[in-house]
Amino acid sequence: MSKNVLFIMCDQLRWDYLSCAGHPDLHTPNIDALAKRGVRFDRAYVQSTICGPSRMSFYTGRYVSSHGSTWNNVPLKVGEMTLGDHLRPLGVRTALCGKTHMAADVEGMKRLGLAPDSQIGALVSECGFEPYERDDGLHPNSNYGKRNKNYDDYMKERGWEDENPWDSVANSGEDDDGNILSGWFLDNSDIAARAPDEDSETPYITRRAMDFIRESGDSPWCLHLSYIKPHWPYIVPAPYHDMYPPETHLPVVRSEAEREDPHPVFGAFMEERVSKAFTNETTRTKVIGAYMGLIKQIDDQMGELMKFLDAQGLTDSTMIVFTSDHGDYLGDHWLGEKELFHDPSSRIPLIVVDPSKEADPTRGTVSTSLVEAIDVVPTILDYFDGAQVGHIIEGRSLLPLLHGERETIKDFVISEYDYSFRQARRRLGVDVADAKLTMLFDGRWKYIFSEGFRPMLFDLDADPDELNDLGGNPDYASECRRLEDLLFQWSRRTSQRTTMSDAQIEARGVDLSEAKAGVVIGFATEEEFRTALAASGSEQKE
Incomplete structure (x- = not known):
């Protein structure tokens, strides 16, 4: 039987909003069951804390400063190799069902004469995935994003005559008088979406993934099943909308001391509209109830999907990767959304189930090894017995950890963020070229280099909630210098010579x-x- 990979990604799912990660009231038995079958990596970090660049790192196995797609809708340049480019020569059908947040390099394609509707052009436009069904999940009544015509047609077949059922049905509710209440507004998060559960986005895209698997037959495949939720709009169908009352919510993690004299960039992000919205406890409570409901819905769909794999006889030949593209502050540290580098934003869930007998020794364990999003591509490539191309892929295969051959594969992790597009930059008066943040975390010390400002520094052993920024404290100047040296060493890596390996040069x-x-x-x-x-x-x- 051929090998397969099911690469599952949620959008904006925090690492700690699963019961296997310790959430006391949000029970996720189906995701927990994956953790029992594989390894849960407890210290996994993304390469950027916003959708687009994070996903481009997931798909290329390269750091943001290497692939160059530094923010949402910054195109991934033509020529960057992605997961599909590595797998197709091995005979593996590599497809997408869901979100990528990919912006195609239209100018680069035009310069090279690649037609977007050609076979190669379509792959280049879709991060190297065959677009079985792309749905980025942002379809307001405007020209923003791509409408998913398949989902629109499905909803119309179900009797919804709305022009944009994604917006007015799946992501809106209604009051007792029948007035439509948009899920875009945070204070509507506690009402049920108009769509019934089976017609909402998460079950729909799960069924489409099943369609792909059925159609693939016995040929090896790698399917990227990329859920849109629990990303905003924070609204969920019944019965999930009122499952989680306030007493089930995790307490907010923040302190008044954080607001007294914050790092300038941190302070500027506290002033963002979404951050201020999450300081309102009524609003925050409504959002978290919906957020938890959306995660519970995903967990229920994981149960359906695993039963399907069992029925298809694919469980013992399919590697499963379950993860998220970043987290969500949800009001922690006086912030909303993601973008900065506290653990609620930069740390992600990562569960890998390797069905091979070599992984039996680690099955059901929790790894505290530092790992990164860029490690997913080399892991999948390794699983398919592909060559490890270290001059292109900067991540490292997790198979040595999964097989119990090693306890660690790296000494630190890196995450980068370009905040030039945000109002925070303008508020600070920072030039576009200088609006850069880089995090280095070595397992204890989290160091954030900030162009033009002092660094930020957190000691996660003494301060696991990251409430005390030591970056401006002269007592920690030597620690900052040590970490800055590590960051400088990392920044000097060779990352652009992707056409010839070190081994080829040596030979x-x-x-x-x-x-x-x-x-x-x-x-x-x-x-x-x-x-x-x-x-x-x-x-x-x-």
């Missing part, structure tokens, strides 16, 4: 290629030249 030995071609430079005499050729094992032919 060339003494480089006399020019001399062999008759371009004789640096030799004083013909005798010296012939001696050098003979020593290299390739005497020039007469």
